[in-house]
Amino acid sequence: MHSSAIMETTRRFHFFDKHLVNVIQPGHGSLNFETVVDAAGDDAYLWILESSGRVSALYRSDGTGASRDTLLCQSLKAFEFEGLRIFSCWDASAVIIVGKDEESDLMLKFNTYKVSPQHGGDNVELLHFVQSVPLFLPSHGFDLDHIQAITVSTCTNMAVVATDNGSLYVYYNYLSPTPDGTSSSHTLIPVSVSELAGGRHVGVIRSLHIHNLSSGNFGLTVCCDEVVLTLSLLPVPELADLHLIESSFESSCDLGKGGHFAVSKSGGMLDIYNAEGSIISRLKGEGQCTSMCAYKGYIATASVDCKAGLDASFATTLVAVHSRIPGMDFIAYSQHIPVVFKFEVALGSIYVLARSGTSSSLILFELREKGIHDRLQMLIRKRLFEWAIATATLENRPLSECEEIHKIHANWLYDKGRYEAAVEAYCRAGSAVEPAFVIARFTPLNSKLYLYKYLINLHRRRKATSIHTIVLMRALQSLFEDSSSSIPTREDSEEQHEDKSEDTTDVPDCQELMSVFLEEFGESEKDGIREALYDCRSSGGSDFARAIALAQHNHDEYIDILVEDFHDYGATLKYMESSSSQVTCNAILRHGRRLVRHNPGAILHFIRKISESMPKHHGSVLEAFVPVFCMEDRFLIDMLGADIPNTSLMIFSTRLHLILEQYAAQLRRNGGSTNEQQTAGSIISVENPDIRRSSVPSLSFDTSDVNSVQTSLSSSTHQSTSEDGTVFAEALEDQMWKLLNNNTQLAEYQLIALLLCLVYNYQRGANAMAIKMGYYHLPLVLAGMRDNDIHSNKFDLLNHALSYGYNEPTLWVGTLSLLVSSTNDTSDLLRIALQHIHTHKLLSFPSVLSIIQRNSALKFGDVKDYLRREFRKIDDLLRECERDIAQDKVDCNQMNRDLQRLQHSYVVINNTNCSRCELCLEMPSLHFYCQHSFHTYCIGSDGLCPKCAPIANEGVDGLEPQKGSEHHDNFFKFLSGATDPFVYMTQQLEWFAFSQL
Template sequence: MVFDTTGSNSEPVILEERGCGIGCSLVDCEKQLVVACDEAIYLYTADGRGPCFAFDAPKVLLRQFKHYLLLATAAPSSMAPVLEKPAGGSPPPEAADNRVYSYNDATTFTILDTKNKLVAYTGVVAGGVRGVATEWGSVFVLGGHGTLDLFSEKDLLEKLDILYRQNLYPLAVKMAQNGNYDTASVAGIYKRYGDWLYGKDEFDTAMAQYMQTIGFVEPSYVIRKYLDAQRLGNLTSYLQELHAAGMATSDHTTLLLNCYTKLRDEERLNQFIHTQEDYQFDVDTAIHVCRQAGFYEQALYLADKFAKTEMYLKLKIADQGDVAAALVYMSGLGGAEVSSYLARFGRTCLGSLPRETTELLVDVCIKGMDARAADAAGGSALAAAAAPLMSMRRIQHLFADQPAWLAAFLEQVIARRWQQGDSAGELSEAEDGEMKSAWNTLLELYLCGVESPPHDSPGPQANNQSGPRADRPTPKERALELLRDSHARIDWDRAYILCASNGFVEGIAALHEQRGDVPALLGLYIEHDDLPNMRRLLGEHGEAQPELYTKALHYFARNPQLADSAELLTECLATIERRNLMSPLRVLQALGGSEQSSVTLGMVRGYIMRQIGATSKRIEDNRSAIAASTAEHKAHSAKMEALKTKPVVFQSTKCTSCMAPLDLPSVHFLCKHSYHQRCLGDVGDSCPRCQAENQRLEDQRRAQEAGARQHDAFFDRLARAEDGFDVIASWFAKSPFAFAKLVDQ
């Protein structure tokens, strides 16, 4: 029954109808009413019934010591009821059930630990329990036979040792916790408990105990046990708790990922890698583990999060085969990065998506990506243009199996990188080398018959489709355009070797035209019996280079069987004759100077007759000129002799200068001119009228004397002359070798 003493007229509250024996109730140190009934021990508070302890035995005594309850119980079989009727006939007041118990030898003394909820001691007291006293930290029990038993509380270590021996580890843990043991010591008990359970093959229960040791027991101790036993499920749980406690290392995280992958537990794997804030593990190893187990999405997530670009691309290309996504990913990288990754993965990408890969390679090589990135970020176009270019020679090997796409790649790079205003003079040495390499490689591809895919074709297989191709030039036509392009920086020697090895005559001709090597070009036409081009070439360059006709005449002389040989020979001779390009002797030597010559006299009869007639006429003209010159020479010689040996008669009566009659003093010259002395003045010793002509002759004589010493000029003219004998005769006629010294008259 409970009374509320805080209010007035409060009604009592009955908590229990029955009671207990005398001496079987008390108020403990926590102000709780303890009632020891036969079936249990009940605790009551002001609020009502509290907890109870099941202890089925007849109670004869209840005492308290610290947190222990001291009980004396008697077995019903050893207890004899004694009925004593008083005079009034009513039962004794202390016997609630109309029975009175007497103590006997079967009394049992029990110490109940209420804090740890265990029986700390139980034993039989001989003669029954007559009294219990608690003093000096001990319990004294007085027995019915006059015995006094002393009970002392063991210290905590002794208690735990007893529990260890009985393998009562849960009680040991509880006792240690209630005894304010430090956490490390409690963890040691959990470890012992776990080891005991592990030895009994109770792995799940043992793991629950090991989890309580996290932070105090080395994780490797637990991990080794469960790795050896292949209990990955339990090990995974332990590693998860280790991470939750923040005690995991990178090795633990790697091991946990391995466990997830081996258990195929994708859900927990995703949860782990997506919710981690501090990734304390080797990312490369984690990615490798996920990749090996086939968890590609998880590996991609880690690779992307930690910027493991190479691993990300490996997963996308090699494992998932998603080349399109890989190309998109690479397009978002910087110029230097994308260059290295394209060099590594480009061949695989070209095998799957040649067009998209080629476009990306072109963008990298022409700064397109950097320019777009600069525009998107609001940067300067000049900064984008200053970005380093990717060397084409580093990536051309990627097209080893895709020559058609290599041609397309080079065409686009050349068109967009070097044909948009950049002149060769503005290029650096490295850039110039890149450009020449691109031109040379493209020419080689064309000469090998490689044709770049059409812009609307999905791949190189479109080249094999039948249909009209009038709008697309053939590879050889493109090669010829390339050779004739004045902007193309092609290595001449390499191009010549390529054209010669592929039998591309038009290309060789274009190369000779590019160099202006007309004799070599004529030799090429002669080698391939190309008469139309021979006729064109002779018409364009024959007059400036007469030696071309010599080669042509040799050719016609050796090949009379050609359809137009006679006609071309006649035409060639007519041109030589009309333009006076070669002497008849050289023509005849060219026609007949070879043992293989098949030219007949009838084929050149007209030319020879005309040349003989012209030569005869020239001889007659020369003879007439010689006769006239000889007569003139004789006349001048006779005149000079007369001046030297005969007197001169001056008959002039007028002054040549003023045309007035001569008077003394007068001056007469051998040229038959006479002057007044006053009209001459200071003109010197020469006739004023003849002075200019005399000076001209004197200068001419001095020039001849000086020219006699200029041997280089003579030999140069002799080398350039068609008729060397004519040059020598002309020089002899001018007496260049007569070193006569002029004498001033």
């Protein structure tokens, strides 16, 4: 036997109301029931069986406004002689009645009736007789008085009869026919309880209960005076469990479809068994139990209460309704009423069948359960919140109502200072409580553990926002700071020990709390955590932010905190050494300028390591780092070494910028000894690199790469100071030209190079890039800005004009304008330029005159030769024009004579065929002075001779092929009328060939 603790019932409530029920038979008034022997119930009916064999079905009226205290009745005669037991088999919609027929007093029968789905009215027959089978025959040796108990399954497939000699008779498929009407095999199995109990004395069988096992088999509970047996019936009865009864048996009842049952024993004990026969709980009853019944989560018991010396007519029964829910040990109802002989659950309530004193008339009471809200209010007023929540759950109340109870419970716990339990209740309250309200209540407390517990529950319920994540991180920060604080002194520990409030609980393991939160929500709440880290860092919680970033493996955030908050560059470089290339790259991009001042060699080592790890087809990664170190010229020079190819515009422009800056600085050091140096010294608004380099702190290198950088820097510095400045400038210029010649094939490279050369006033490079880009006037503009450049050997003005004047015709205009407007002596260059212009006819004479007139101080001797040649050329042109005029006059006279001759002479035309189609001429016909004749439709709309006009017009109009539909018609017409079709087609092909040419 499984032992369990006895639950002492100390609380009493009034969850039920007692109502006296009035039974009315439609058309006959109220009814009284005499000698009631049994009752059964289901959701639709309460069945009353009288000893006379009459069965009454009590039901509620379907009409609106009907009182619940009144039941309607419909009766029928089930047995002619006597009725004993009635069973409601609701799974089969049937009623089984056990009684004696008129044939023999010693023969019991099972009468099976089918229940009609409709009730009410005289025209509706409620019960339909199905069959009647004998319980047993006298030949079996059974006597009527020997039957102790009978039970029938709710599906009518199983029935069990117990006798006083300790035997069980199991009937299978006996009480109702099969649904299809075919015969089924009936089974009768006799079983000895003593044999099943192993020869143990069991006493008299007192009650039987059939239930369904989880395996699908039927189970049978046999309650005897001294033992409780649990049997498995199919295929043959077998003992599943056996429990001894320490005292004597009083009563028992089923507890529902789960197969649980309760047994009342002497001494007021109520034991609750599961379907396997094990005791799962024990209740304290109210005395000797005569009847008991299960309803929902309750057990109703009836205890006889007859005082000694009083007549039996004054006896009463104590009716008590016990809660059988584990952990809720209370009495839901308790009252003395007349003698109760049976409870029955029907029509959704508990009905009490009682008699008053010695009368045999039935008194029917209904124990009607109060509304759920009334019961919950009772429990809440008694501060039994857990019971109230359990009751609401059992009643399947909406989740909102359960959460509201949790909220009331949480507020009460918080007011009592029980914060640990309060936060758990707030977590269960769900949507009934606003998160802001709970946060406001727990924020003022010294310990933020309660706030953390609520907020992490909010995250687990997917109800948290980014604001809640920030608040949770603040709570963790407070716990982290508490755990990181110094150990309290002995006096402080004693004071904390004396404080009983839960607000001074020990500081929990913050690392564990952080791990739990980050493990569950590190990915889903990544944005909220990032915002929380920014908030922590801004409020001085850098230590906590660093711990979170490290626990979350957020390498970028961890490096940001080390550099920006702690300025621990050494630890940052050490962490970067063990990190991936991506993390190292991101760190350099964000904090490269700070880290390079601490250890430039290490940064250079990281950059080279990243570059080596990248695939070659991705190009150089150095262009990503160039903007980071744009103000660190020394580092850029070392990073963009000679072995780094110019694979991108960024690297090319940076390298050219560095060389130009070095070149301009070197020219300034040389003191402007040459004209190019003087011009380079006047750079437009360019920051002095010496000043910039002087602001950079001294660099210390630790690795091998750093030593090489230091060696190269020191050697270059020694070289620049020891060698001649001019030689070094020439070397820089050669390097610069090599860079320009090898990497300026694309337009964007040319443009960048041109702009850099203009910024650093390097005219030679600017001229070269301008010529490459087709900006041929730009060198002239640059030369015009400095007159001394016109005489410079580095820029040959005339050679430039002669070389590129054919691409840009207006280039000579600019060249001549520059020579004329120059304040220096440009006489020789001007004469040579004018000679080229005249010889090659580069500019017109008026254009040259307009340019020359701009300089009033120009000497005549500089342009004398050019003017003489031009005037001579004009004179020759005038003479040629006079000769042409004279010839034109002669030609005009000849033409006038020819016209006169044509007007006064005739021409004999003897043509008989058309000169085009060669068909016979028809009147009218056209004749030309060129001796050609045509049909009127063989000439064009221009009225010219088709033979001579193409020759006169050089074949432009006359040789075009005929087009359109009319041309096609003419072709076939001429072809059919031609004397020689082959000749005609040859002629058309010639015209077509000429037109294509």
